[in-house]
Amino acid sequence: xxxxxxxxxxxxxxxxxxxxxxxxxxxxxxxxxxxxxxxxxxxxxxxxxxxxxxxxxxxxxxxxxxxxxxxxxxxxxxxxxxxxxxxxxxxxxxxxxxxxxxxxxxxxxxxxxxxxxxxxxxxxxxxxxxxxxxxxxxxxxxxxxxxxxxxxxxxxxxxxxxxxxxxxxxxxxxxxxxxxxxxxxxxxxxxxxxxxxxxxxxxxxxxxxxxxxxxxxxxxxxx
Amino acid sequence: xxxxxxxxxxxxxxxxxxxxxxxxxxxxxxxxxxxxxxxxxxxxxxxxxxxxxxxxxxxxxxxxxxxxxxxxxxxxxxxxxxxxxxxxxxxxxxxxxxxxxxxxxxxxxxxxxxxxxxxxxxxxxxxxxxxxxxxxxxxxxxxxxxxxxxxxxxxxxxxxxxxxxxxxxxxxxxxxxxxxxxxxxxxxxxxxxxxxxxxxxxxxxxxxxxxxxxxxxxxxxxxxxxxxxxxxxxxxxxxxxxxxxxxxxxxxxxxxxxxxxxxxxxxxxxxxxxxxxxxxxxxxxxxxxxxxxxxxxxxxxxxxxxxxxxxxxxxxxxxxxxxxxxxxxxxxxxxxxxxxxxxxxxxxxxxxxxxxxxxxxxxxxxxxxxxxxxxxxxxxxxxxxxxxxxxxxxxxxxxxxxxxxxxxxxxxxxxxxxxxxxxxxxxxxxxxxxxxxxxxxxxxxxxxxxxxxxxxxxxxxxxxxxxxxxxxxxxxxxxxxxxxxxxxxxxxxxxxxxxxxxxxxxxxxxxxxxxxxxxxxxxxxxxxxxxxxxxxxxxxxxxxxxxxxxxxxxxxxxxxxxxxxxxxxxxxxxxxxxxxxxxxxxxxxxxxxxxxxxxxxxxxxxxxxxxxxxxxx
Numbered sequence: 001x002x003x004x005x006x007x008x009x010x011x012x013x014x015x016x017x018x019x020x021x022x023x024x025x026x027x028x029x030x031x032x033x034x035x036x037x038x039x040x041x042x043x044x045x046x047x048x049x050x051x052x053x054x055x056x057x058x059x060x061x062x063x064x065x066x067x068x069x070x071x072x073x074x075x076x077x078x079x080x081x082x083x084x085x086x087x088x089x090x091x092x093x094x095x096x097x098x099x100x101x102x103x104x105x106x107x108x109x110x111x112x113x114x115x116x117x118x119x120x121x122x123x124x125x126x127x128x129x130x131x132x133x134x135x136x137x138x139x140x141x142x143x144x145x146x147x148x149x150x151x152x153x154x155x156x157x158x159x160x161x162x163x164x165x166x167x168x169x170x171x172x173x174x175x176x177x178x179x180x181x182x183x184x185x186x187x188x189x190x191x192x193x194x195x196x197x198x199x200x201x202x203x204x205x206x207x208x209x210x211x212x213x214x215x216x217x218x219x220x221x222x223x
Numbered sequence: 224x225x226x227x228x229x230x231x232x233x234x235x236x237x238x239x240x241x242x243x244x245x246x247x248x249x250x251x252x253x254x255x256x257x258x259x260x261x262x263x264x265x266x267x268x269x270x271x272x273x274x275x276x277x278x279x280x281x282x283x284x285x286x287x288x289x290x291x292x293x294x295x296x297x298x299x300x301x302x303x304x305x306x307x308x309x310x311x312x313x314x315x316x317x318x319x320x321x322x323x324x325x326x327x328x329x330x331x332x333x334x335x336x337x338x339x340x341x342x343x344x345x346x347x348x349x350x351x352x353x354x355x356x357x358x359x360x361x362x363x364x365x366x367x368x369x370x371x372x373x374x375x376x377x378x379x380x381x382x383x384x385x386x387x388x389x390x391x392x393x394x395x396x397x398x399x400x401x402x403x404x405x406x407x408x409x410x411x412x413x414x415x416x417x418x419x420x421x422x423x424x425x426x427x428x429x430x431x432x433x434x435x436x437x438x439x440x441x442x443x444x445x446x447x448x449x450x451x452x453x454x455x456x457x458x459x460x461x462x463x464x465x466x467x468x469x470x471x472x473x474x475x476x477x478x479x480x481x482x483x484x485x486x487x488x489x490x491x492x493x494x495x496x497x498x499x500x501x502x503x504x505x506x507x508x509x510x511x512x513x514x515x516x517x518x519x520x521x522x523x524x525x526x527x528x529x530x531x532x533x534x535x536x537x538x539x540x541x542x543x544x545x546x547x548x549x550x551x552x553x554x555x556x557x558x559x560x561x562x563x564x565x566x567x568x569x570x571x572x573x574x575x576x577x578x579x580x581x582x583x584x585x586x587x588x589x590x591x592x593x594x595x596x597x598x599x600x601x602x603x604x605x606x607x608x609x610x611x612x613x614x615x616x617x618x619x620x621x622x623x624x625x626x627x628x629x630x631x632x633x634x635x636x637x638x639x640x641x642x643x644x645x646x647x648x649x650x651x652x653x654x655x656x657x658x659x660x661x662x663x664x665x666x667x668x669x670x671x672x673x674x675x676x677x678x679x680x681x682x683x684x685x686x687x688x689x690x691x692x693x694x695x696x697x698x699x700x701x702x703x704x705x706x707x708x709x710x711x712x713x714x715x716x717x718x719x720x721x722x723x724x725x726x727x728x729x730x731x732x733x734x735x736x737x738x739x740x741x742x743x744x745x746x747x748x749x750x751x752x753x754x755x756x757x758x759x760x761x762x763x764x765x766x767x768x769x770x771x772x773x774x775x776x777x778x779x780x781x782x783x784x785x786x787x788x789x790x791x792x793x794x795x796x797x798x799x800x801x802x803x804x805x806x807x808x809x810x811x812x813x814x815x816x817x818x819x820x821x822x823x824x825x826x827x828x829x830x831x832x833x834x835x836x837x838x839x840x
Contacts, residue, residue: 020539021522025481052540059541059698060522062481078443079638079674080600082688088825095803116525116692118482119446120258121600122295122607131484133261139827140801 005030006041017046024056024063032068069104069111071149074128078117081124089125090114092139096146110150226501228509230387240379247285249326252302252367256291256450257485264299270318284326290366290454293608294354297337302349302367309349310335340604340626354605357624359586361594362570363610366454371489374496377457383502385573389465390510398469398576399425405580406592411437411565412640412669414658420562424470424552427560432472435563436463438479438486439533441525442641445672447596447608448566452479452486456493460516462572464502467514470562475516478533481523490518525696529744530563543698544744565670567596587613591657595671599625602632602677618652621675632677640669642689643749645756646682665756667749681778682761683768687715689753697746704747707738711754719779723769728758780824783839789814791836798828798837
């Protein structure tokens with residue numbers, strides 16, 4: 001399964017090593033991060049030293065060595081947004097999600113990031129939620145953006161209205177892993193990049209496996 | 224689609240397309256740039272399509288989605304032709320009314336018109352709105368007329384005529400002469416004469432030559448390149464093909480930010496359409512010239528806007544710049560002669576070739592010719608993209624076109640040139656904007672970002688913002704930039720948090736001088752500009768932070784203290800509910816008190832209070 005995806009991406013670029021950045025971008029999109037084993041495969045297939053792929057993976061902002069969340073929140077910190085109060089929006093979201101910019105919630109639901117400018121300056125301050133720009137925010141309105149993607153962020157009164165199936169999905173598979181991942185992240189965040197290299201990859205494997213398991217059980221349940 | 228081989232064939236196609244488009248008497252044009260899409264313009268477009276279909280008008284009224292119109296503040300907007308009526312902030316619910324009144328009965332709906340802020344009078348026609356009237360929209364104006372996904376639209380507007388002229392009637396040297404004579408200078412920031420660059424690249428020795436379009440628009444707050452590439456990709460492509468022919472290049476690259484998905488999409492579609500029509504590929508227009516273009520997405524690194532870093536990343540290496548002892552026109556991409564120009568520079572080429580250098584050089588100042596697009600953002604009424612002749616006064620751009628500062632606040636500074644530029648104060652508003660004047664004032668043109676700041680912005684905080692940005696984006700290859708920025712950030716953070724040393728300003732100036740002298744690339748050499756210009760023009764603010772431990776604009780959190788005025792507090796509890804630290808006590812209808820030890824200085828209570836009871840000092 002994993003190799004198929006990588007093969008498809010490599011074919012798209014005709015196995016050209018100069019296209020490595022584009023290839024990594026596609027891998028990032030497919031897996032939501034760069035798994036260690038994929039980087040090893042690319043290194044072997046394109047004849048690029050793993051160290052150089054790692055250099056690229058840590059140089060560019062677009063790449064992540066840790067799995068990113070299902071939903072991506074990008075807080076624009078461009079100058080126009082900054083002078084209109086973007087830092088306070090970031091703070092509000094960090095407080096609400098209990099993570100810092102660049103981190104992912106322990107249930108792998110939401111990744112909070114900052115971007116330099118999305119070019120929607122008239123709408124500033126802007127937050128991009130899963131690719132859709134939302135503008136003219138203040139801290140309160142920014143927190144409200146979380147409601148559709150984070151069940152527990154919804155105001156208490158609307159809790160009852162939420163369909164039970166959805167609540168189950170977001171709770172069950174993620175929660176079990178949560179404590180372990182959280183501990184892991186704490187140990188890697190902020191440390192020298194080299195020490196972070198191996199661990200996220202391993203964690204990644206687990207996540208992929210967990211995902212598959214989740215799918216299987218879902219299928220069973222359907223039957 | 225048959226490939227076009229000759230000028231006559233192109234003229235024939237244009238005439239046919241013109242007739243077809245002329246047959247449509249009425250049309251609705253929507254801005255579908257990234258900004259307006261975020262406002263929900265595509266939903267409005269859909270609502271119009273449905274409504275027109277319901278009334279059986281689909282064939283009579285054309286619906287067109289175009290790139291960015293520039294007036295981003297007022298989106299979603301619709302332009303109704305041929306009357307030229309402009310409706311702003313249109314919502315789905317307005318659609319039936321517009322169709323009923325304006326389309327069927329030719330009535331103007333006052334409610335949806337732009338109102339002149341000075342007189343309050345509604346302005347029905349787009350051309351009469353001051354924001355548009357005072358500009359000279361040679362490049363951006365085309366955005367309103369063209370569906371960027373349709374090559375037919377571009378050809379009908381006279382597109383690719385310049386390419387035909389260049390390939391069929393001009394020798395490469397003649398094209399370079401023309402570009403050189405036009406006085407066009409690189410629009411990406413450096414302002415290097417484009418014609419001279421082309422000539423050096425043409426004269427350089429190399430079997431293969433490359434041209435690159437730099438669309439890695441990293442300056443935060445600048446988005447003119449995105450709007451051009453998104454709104455009129457064929458114009459840029461045509462410029463590149465002409466440039467490649469003049470230089471003798473066989474392969475081109477468009478290096479575009481990954482954060483601009485719509486631009487990537489439109490540029491990719493443009494490449495395909497151009498190949499189908501024979502404007503790209505082998506034997507272009509039957510001239511024997513062969514050239515093709517590839518799109519590469521950036522990885523989100525600001526430094527990749529620098530030419531050598533960009534080329535490194537095109538080769539699949541990390542985007543680190545190299546020293547330019549050998550110019551990229553001699554040895555650039557894959558060690559071959561490479562000519563890199565910015566999106567806006569390329570966009571100017573077709574016009575120069577078609578209308579001649581003189582018509583281009585008519586506009587502008589002595590050293591800077593033509594028009595320049597600025598993105599006017601921040602604390603400004605008419606946020607958007609403005610295209611004006613070089614040499615217009617800052618005051619005219621900000622107050623006449625931009626409509627001044629919102630909420631009656633006072634203008635404080637305008638930041639030009641992105642993180643490499645500087646902040647200019649009110650005394651400098653009469654400066655005529657061109658490459659040389661801005662540089663003389665300590666700032667720079669950059670790619671054309673203009674961020675307006677009002678009395679609520681703290682200039683030390685702005686300097687810290689840019690230094691933080693650059694410190695993160697510095698590639699770390701050379702020491703002055705890597706370490707200098709880190710130290711600057713520490714010093715500025717100390718100042719913002721009330722720990723500023725007495726000689727902090729002098730330290731910053733000393734660091735700035737060293738970075739300017741010793742850094743490897745322009746990122747490092749210009750990195751100190753925001754700090755040095757804010758010191759130069761706003762030294763009193765630095766002094767207030769350092770000696771009085773006060774932030775005059777109430778931005779630097781650690782220096783702002785909030786308290787509640789018991790005389791004004793009505794006990795509404797709004798502040799207590801808003802406080803994220805839960806440090807405001809006091810029951811309903813009782814005077815509230817902030818626990819200073821637990822206060823995080825976030826200002827939520829100040830924003831929440833409707834009775835002006837929360838004081839800050």
